[in-house]
Amino acid sequence: MLFTLPTHMGRRMRLEVRPQPSPFWSYVSPVLALLITVVIGIGLFMALGKDPVKGLQVFFWEPIKSPYALGELLVKATPLLIIALGLAVCFRSNVWNIGAEGQFVMGALAAGGVALLADKTTGRWIIPAILAAGVLGGMAWAGVTAFLRDRFNANEILVSLMLVYVADLILGYLVFGPWKDPAGYNFPQTTTFEAVTQIPRLMQGSRVTIGILLALVGVAALWLYLYRTYAGFAQEVSGQAPAAARYAGFSSRRALWVALLVSGGAAGLAGALEVAGPIGQLTPYVPAGYGFAAIIVAFVGRLHPVGVVFSALLMSMFYIGGELAQSRLGLPKSITGVFQGLLLFNLLACDILIAHRLRFSIPPATFVQGAR
Amino acid sequence: MDSTALLLAATLSAGTVLAIASLGLLINEKAGIVNLGAEGMMLCAAIAGFATVVHTGNTWLGFAAGMAAGAFLAAVFGALVIWLGTNQYATGLALTLFGAGFSAFVGIGYVQEKLPEQAQYPIPFLSDIAFIGPALFRQHPMVYIAMALAGGLAWFLYRTRAGLVLRSVGESPESAHALGYSVRRIRLAAVMAGGALCGLAGSYVSLVYAPLWVEGMIAGKGWIALALTTFATWRPARVLLGAYLFGGVTMLQFHLQGLGVNVPPQLLSMLPYLATIVVLVLISRNPLWIRANMPTSIGKPFYPGA
DSSP: OOEEEEOGGGOEEEEEEOSSOOHHHHHHHHHHHHHHHHHHHHHHHHHTTOOHHHHHIIIIIGGGSSHHHHHHHHHHHHHHHHHHHHHHHHHHTTOOOOOHHHHHHHHHHHHHHHHHHOOTTOOTTHHHHHHHHHHHHHHHHHHHHHHHHHHHOOOHHHHHHHHHHHHHHHHHHHHHTTTSOTTSTTOSOOOOOOGGGSOOBSSTTOOOBTHHHHHHHHHHHHHHHHHHOHHHHHHHHHHHOHHHHHHHTOOHHHHHHHHHHHHHHHHHHHHHHHIIIIIOSOOTTOOOSHHHHHHHHHHHTTTOHHHHHHHHHHHHHHHHHHHHHHHHHOOOTTHHHHHHHHHHHHHHHHTHHHHEEEEEEOOHHHHHHHHO | OOHHHHHHHHHHHHHHHHHHHHHHHHHHHHTTOOOTTHHHHHHHHHHHHHHHHHHHOOHHHHHHHHHHHHHHHHHHHHIIIIISOOOHHHHHHHHHHHHHHHHHHHHGGGTTOOOOOOOOOOOTTGGGSTTHHHHHSSSOHHHHHHHHHHHHHHHHHHHSHHHHHHHHHHHOHHHHHHTTOOHHHHHHHHHHHHHHHHHHHHHHIIIIISOSOOTTTTTTHHHHHHHHHHHTTTOHHHHHHHHHHHHHHHHHHHHHHHTTOOSOHHHHHTHHHHHHHHHHHHHHTOHHHHHHHSOTTTTOOOOTTO
């Protein structure tokens, strides 16, 4: 017995450990968590004197109602999905990289640095160079965390998080200092990148780029890696059962490095796609919190390559809904963060039902009396 | 006022934030719980305290509101982690993400608000001594409370029976359970006490240290406080020392700028974060030392009768 609550009518509600984790609940739990978040959201809208129907509309209908809106949904889902795919590898290996935001920024910086080199004569080869620079930038930043963990046993949670602040400050230094656009009226931003550096768009009339295709390739690659390769298996065993991994001869150091380099590279790629895509220059507003939101995306998506596709779309709806809530309902945009945090809380609570079931039972004392 | 005295005074004030929060987290960790939600609790407490003072004008009520906010959020975290056995890291992270969003959401109307003029608390006679007076004896009372707290916590943990029970819950919950102590209730109490202290630290930031409200104003102090418990190898006195050390590093950047040192401000602002990393590396390098000092059951869930 793990948890008891006295309820009315002399019954008790308790959580009982299941003989085996329930696959059913591992699928239903995120949906239930979303429902609870929506119910709390309705309560919040009502408490703030806003029409809850309108509130739900801006979050769940407006982002999908037109082809253009769907495009915007994909634009925001792309970085979330790419980062979350990397984090899925990380969290499955029990490596707690929570600094994806910093790796995103460093990827964006490296990519931006390459993009700034372009001039009127540059060819299209610059695009792969930008993307590669982004991946390497993110990898290098995550590599710092991996090195300090591997060599000095320094806690990766704290190190990776501290490096987020450092990365933001490096970005600030560059755009306020050496990389500032001389003709930019002293605004802290670089020159707008040359048109040739623009990540190719998929179609006319939408800002969706080939980034979404790269993300989907990533989904397939992650699925193959996790479920069809020996390396992926070894990686996961290292995280979930370190003792078994040692016995099998799987290197935990290798697992640490792979986890951090993959997630850092993914976050860096997302950063490159952002600056050379929708943003088109480096500004202090490059860090948009995608790195932190992607942690929620990874967990809500069950750390599964297909699961994170759905949760990235959901989280993208939260972002767009938050912006619309600001313009249409006069609510602060930060309502997005409230819902994101609530969703993760609810998910963690609902996940209890995977390994446990609720039982309503008559307390033992009453039962014995009744028997006599 | 002498600029070195001013630097010392500011160091104590900045260190106080870290000390109070880190002592709270120390109570958690001594009971076996790591709460990564420190940053979120401090942010919510900062706005709770700030809003309370804007409406009532009473700073002490503001501190109380901050503590209540911290304790409440910690109770939610504790219920999830201790009774429902959710992952401590993930749950703490959820608390931080939620706290960042929620405080920004609630605080939007308070961004331009100003607090009433702060009361001054010079200590008679002592504050008039040259140099030492302005450096040490014109502080907000919370600075001295933080010092007393460190001493009190050391006494509680190592000199009282209740402190022994608290430590046993973090070292060997099975033994504590076998002796008849309710491990989960003690852990919840520890988590809430830690949350209240993080809340106090958060409200100190928005009421005394800053004093204003902006989104995300805690700026990683909750995370640095988390690192400090490791740095201090889980000893209250060392937590206090570490907090002042980091307070000094934080203040150094402003001091250097004031001296006209020609380094970009962003690079100076990195100092506290880089220092945290350096300190973590130095202290963690010897795994035996960490293992000898760390509460054994830290981060591990406990199920009575399992």
